[in-house]
Amino acid sequence: MFTGIVTEIGAITRIEDRGDKRMTIACAMDPARIAIGASIACSGVCLTVVDRGGTAGDAWFAVDVSGETISCTAPAHWQEGARLNLEPALKLGDELGGHIVTGHVDGVGHVVGLCPEGGSTRIGISAPAELAPYIAPKGSITVDGTSLTVNEVADQDDGTCHFALNIIPHTAEVTTIGTLAVGDAVNLEIDVLARYLKRMQSLAAKG
Incomplete structure (x- = not known):
């Protein structure tokens, strides 16, 4: 669950074809605070973190994006160099500054x-x-x-x-x-x- 309050802008730095597309996204988060299996909304799409690394302020995380997801969303978002609005999943007790967002693009x-x-x-x-x-x-x-x-x-x-x-x-x-x-x-x-x-x-x- 998300709020639609973007925390930062990330960028796709690498795309690997593994059947699905594994995308590496550069960000300024602290990788120590990015859990494997965590959800991050990427320009409105809820994706699951499968890897992460780097240092605080110069980090990256990887997600697998299915063909179904790509076909149902804006195609230009899934290219190397594309900039994405990032929001980690809402935690219990966080301020609901926007509105309830599921991360499922309609x-x-x-x-x-x-x-x-x-x-x-x-x-x-x-x-x-x-x-x-x-x-x-x-x-x-x-x-x-x-x-x-x-x-x-x-x-x-x-x-x-x-x-x-x-x-x-x-x-x-x-x-x-x-x-x-x-x-x-x-x-x-x-x-x-x-x-x-x-x-x-x-x-x-x-x-």
Whole structure:
């Protein structure tokens, strides 16, 4: 379980084909505090640590990424040199600063617009039709592992939706969100509460 509060940006330094892809990710964590078998969200994808090393501030950890994971997430995230938003799993007693995030990507969205707004940046993202019913103004959504608040939603004729986010300078600086460009693919995870509300609504309609 995660909160969507990114702790740092890591980078893929090596990819090995072992049937699955073993990826080595450079980070600034303390390897002594990274347990084998621990979960780390990598741009919104919950992955299991299978190896780690280095020193505090100059560390690395390795994860195995299945073909299924790669096919269901933004493909550009799984290349050497790709920068990833990192968040270790939530520990009992940690502050829940964002919202409850599972690390299970629901779909891939695409950036459709960028616009300066005051000192911030307004980003427009297109979400696939299967996710559109779960996205609402003032609701939470996870974009590349970052907990964000939806400002506006515009439903499209094809069933998809466009939603807008306000990215403050701090968020742009400490996550990869600040480097997004129009056309970029992003990992989306809908709010877990929206998922349950939708299910309840569908059951009520049947009854």
